[in-house]
Amino acid sequence: MPAYVLGNVTTLETSAELADYRRLVGATVEQHGGRFVIRGGKVDVFEGDWSPVHLTLIEFPDGASARAWFASPEYRAIADLRRGSVQTELVLLESAG
Incomplete structure (x- = not known):
């Protein structure tokens, strides 16, 4: 059953490191069957006070694949590239049934 990684960027500043991260991260996602x-893009908040700056949703075949991506040496090697430019909440979403 598909699982999703939701990234809620709360602070975003452009930088050369962030550009490198964005260029490289797709290959790490694809290595684990993700897309x-x-x-x-545009976000319309229907209820509540949530105001994300930038949302990312990545689909993986299952939770194990998403966890393997996040822990992979390939992803860990580039994860720090975004740390100085963004503050992010990153969560794994799996269906209960």
């Missing part, structure tokens, strides 16, 4: 479903 970007949403990578930025």
Whole structure:
């Protein structure tokens, strides 16, 4: 059953490191069977006070694949590239049934 990684960027500043991260991250996602479903774009909040700056949604075949991506040496090697430019909440979403 598909699982999703939702990234909610709360602070975003452009930088050369962030550009490198964005250029490289897709290959790490694909290595684990994932694909970007949403990578930025317009957000309409229907209820509540949530105001994300930039949302990302990545689909993986299952939760194990998403966890393997996040822990992979390939992803860990580039993860720090975004740390100085963004603050992100990153969560794994799996269906209960």
